[in-house]
Amino acid sequence: MTGLQTFDFEGDPVRVEFDGDDPLFNGRDCCRCLSIEKPENAFARIPADEKGARSTGTPGGEQMMVWLREPGLYRLIFESRKAEAERFKRWVFHDVLPSIRRTGAYGREDLPLADLAQLSRICDTVRRTHGIAAARKIWADRGGPELPVGAGERPVPQPSSDHQARLIPIVADFLADCCEAEATARVQARPLYQAFCRWAAITGQPTMTENMFGRTMVLIGHERKQSNSNHWLGLRLKTEVMRKLERSGEA
Template identity: 45%
Template structure:
């Protein structure tokens, strides 16, 4: 039986949260969809990947019921698809209040109080302002470009793991299409008799398209070369956050900015 934690958004919307076997939070889908004004919760949840949803036994006033739940990654997907003007504020509440408190103390609303001297408080305030400025410069630099390649994205945020493992994660979690060795047969050269990769290999899937796109350029006459790039701006940061939520370890040099954006 999953223990239910009840969170209330702006004293109006209640959202129930349970834990999976590893202790990670899962959100009752019906509560989330109601909060985000998804008119058809079943359709909204059906659009999620299989690893973004599940079934949990939840204790209710009328007894134990089996309910559809969504993971943290699934929650982000539902927020992105919501047309409710308050969706951004709801995401801020989840990422800035609920999740950090759960990860820090094991439950919402029980963050231990730390007593600071006036000098310590002033130093913390200066440090926070400096980190905030660094975070703003970081985001402006991202928004100024036309997106980075996935290889550059890996080096920027997830170089603690091998590039091969990074791309394997993107294939397994259905961010990218995997057509390795599914293209036409090579007829000459040292690799004759082997198959090329399929024409859509490493292209973004339906799940990946909100965060990635095909960047094309013409080469060799009319032949168009395309490579997958991460969309600039908030999409780059959102993709990083979702991959972290799926278990990928972020680089230490970006973890501070990751926590900073959650705290502001």
């Protein structure tokens, strides 16, 4: 599939180009719809293989702009806590992607094995960072085979107080800034908590006890393995971020 398509979200245009059969979403268009005031900061948190720069025609001439692949778009949507994010997410899932599929690029019946493997990796990352419901939604909307009822689900704990609920976005921001989701990765619980404390001191966020940090991680949906030393599964600390935190701690 080739060419540029423009979709309308509540009066704002969202440009979509194609890399073969893969849609690329204009990053600034998406940030505008999500009321993200600093797109560059949002783009910096998206892995390189989930975005790319392309020369794009504008009223002022050709400019290099960031375009997001589907995993990058999902990451941008699910990391936003603005009210617009839920409406934009529904619009992407219910209007944009179905419209693209009707052109033949994403047939549910003939999803190639390579695409299915990529979809599995995307959904596993989303499950670890945003929960099973978000992962199942992406699986269904991208044409994954029907799953048995309850597949992959486990009971989701709920915050026991308003204070605990307020800690969830703080820990989620730390994870977005300092960690990477990877199915086979694991990180020791104590170094992760120590990294959180350094990050909180630098960013001015309130800290919390190690026990409360662990409870909040569970509320977000992360799984802990307890053996000789406790580990959080599916996460690793970003090396470059840890170096900055360590240098800040030595200053």
